[in-house]
Amino acid sequence: MERQILHIDVNNAFLSWTAIEMLKKGSKIDIREIPAIIGGDESKRSGIVLAKSMKAKECGVKTAETIYQAKIKCPNLRVFPSDYKIYKKYSDNLYNLLLQYTDKIERFSIDECFLDMTEYLMKDTLYNKAKEISKRVKEELGFTVNIGVANNKLLAKMASDFTKPDRIHTLYKEEIPKKMWPLPVSELFMLGRKTVPKLYNLQIKTIGDLAHTNKTLLEKKFGKHGIMMWEYSNGIDNSEVNYKEEKPKGIGNSITLPQNITNIKKLEEILLALTEQVTYRLRRYKMKATTVNIQLRTNDFKDKTHQGKLPTETSTTKEIYQKAKELLSQMYKEGTPIRLIGLRVDGLIDEKESQLSFFQNQENEKQEKLDKVMDELKNKYGYNSITRAGKMNVGNILKLKD
DNA sequence: TCTGGGGTCCTAGGACCC
């Protein structure tokens, strides 16, 4: 039986949600109606565009470009900071509304969902359901969405991207040649800035060109990725709507430093703050890590990563920080200007599945208890109330100017 | 480029074992 899939995509999510929040607080202007963006902080060297209003888009402002460039295109551009907490709240509101239609919802990102409506609907009523959802979101939550209607996830996602905002598009199999094939190949999901120029060199310019290219040739040139792009261009995608809550496979934090850092002692202080944050999240998931990974970005935007296995799986700040420091000292040459430092833990396993609990030594147990006490204080009084890194917690690093 | 931060997945090459 053919599946019935919806893809819901919030229009200019960060900007719309910020606009609603501002209006609620008594703002006289709706930033959706003026040239505006949600952006990082240029003074902290993170000045990029995260979301833009339609008016800003009309000026040629693009997501992920620098605020500096956006302002050149659009001199009266207003810039507003992002607030993840607000976005999470609106994302949850949307999710809860959608739950009234099906519980087979995959939260693909903070502002995108896939819905598997197969058991509930026949094709001819799916479009009407999309209309109802769109109307209710607008009336009850105050923002607009694009909805893609199709028989698999890839086509639903492509459809929701067609024309914006506040639109519903279908993309059924018979509509592929007319609606999808004329589009530039760069519009296809999973084709990014590195692959598109290579396809152009092969005279593949539209999604239709790609669909009519020999699959074996693409496999030879691009491996697995080649097969995938051929299938996508032909509208083939058998992946399921993954509606079960998934545990993360890795957890990381990284930070672009307000100024370059050139000595290992300073880097270690920041590494401790990052470790506290990462392991706090790890413990909240009730998971342990087997691998630690350090990322350094130099002045010239070259990234280096270094990873290593932990002696045993763990979630303690101390053990992970120890490993992190060890990796850092192996990869860092004193004096090299560092722009960004990041820490990730990988190879995560459930606490429950950890084989360690029976054989744990006393030192381990002591560390786990210490972390637990700290976590409880953070839960109660806020994350920044207590950190071993002292003033060097990640929130404050951004404020530090020395 | 005045160029974020959070992820996932894939690939190539080296080490090691049989």
Add this chain to the structure above:
DNA sequence: TCTGGGGTCCTAGGACCC
């Protein structure tokens, strides 16, 4: 041993997504 080939595990780097 001036040495083959396959499997598995690990690491570094890269591509892509929002």
